[in-house]
Amino acid sequence: MRLRNDPKAEEKLAEHPTVVVQEPENYKGKWKTIFKNDNPIHIEIGTGKGGFVTGMAKQNPDINYIGIERFTTIVVKAMNNIVDADISNAKLLNVNAVNILQYFEEGEVDRVYLNFSDPWPKDRHARRRLTYKDFLDNYKQIMKKNGEIHFKTDNQALFEFSLESFSKYGMLLKNISLDLHKSDIEGNVMTEYERKFSEEGMRIYRCEAQFIS
Numbered sequence: 001m002r003l004r005n006d007p008k009a010e011e012k013l014a015e016h017p018t019v020v021v022q023e024p025e026n027y028k029g030k031w032k033t034i035f036k037n038d039n040p041i042h043i044e045i046g047t048g049k050g051g052f053v054t055g056m057a058k059q060n061p062d063i064n065y066i067g068i069e070r071f072t073t074i075v076v077k078a079m080n081n082i083v084d085a086d087i088s089n090a091k092l093l094n095v096n097a098v099n100i101l102q103y104f105e106e107g108e109v110d111r112v113y114l115n116f117s118d119p120w121p122k123d124r125h126a127r128r129r130l131t132y133k134d135f136l137d138n139y140k141q142i143m144k145k146n147g148e149i150h151f152k153t154d155n156q157a158l159f160e161f162s163l164e165s166f167s168k169y170g171m172l173l174k175n176i177s178l179d180l181h182k183s184d185i186e187g188n189v190m191t192e193y194e195r196k197f198s199e200e201g202m203r204i205y206r207c208e209a210q211f212i213s
Helices: 009-014 031-035 051-059 072-085 097-102 123-128 133-142 156-168 192-199
Strands: 041-045 064-068 090-093 109-115 143-153 172-177 205-210
Touching (some): 009 072, 031 041, 031 064, 041 051, 051 064, 051 090, 051 109, 097 133, 109 133, 133 143, 133 156, 156 172, 156 205
Parallel strands (some): 041 064, 041 109
């Protein structure tokens, strides 16, 4: 699913400033002014082509969604999905989530979605995994009390690592599924990767992890 670089990607993003927020650091603590309401804010880190964030926004019009993706060419695809869906409760940030504290104030976010994140399979790269404790520190800082992380992956090793990481952090684990598409979990919106992997017969792992302190 590697995309060829689009040399006009930045120009295309600039055509839809109401979807792709420019200079998002200026809206830290002020995201409700962007959405013009007080609805909960959910963010997806690594939004890819935007299928998930678009589907969730359509399914839940009373929730505001922000998709974060660092690859500009891919953000164009996500932007087009949102524009085509004609929805106002989904925005995009073309930034690196490593710097997430620059864009959200303490307690500003209600939920974080991590879908099919890079597994970084080598042990020496564990710190780069989005469920590593340093990232959990950041999520906790920007989230409201008792905020949740919803996590999906096709990678069993990453799933096992993440369950352990959540547990060691003192989080409450809920709705753990070792085969999502054979479970009774309702309202699942598939990502592009999820649809592809599911069609290939691959198992999808899912869990929810809640901060409790």
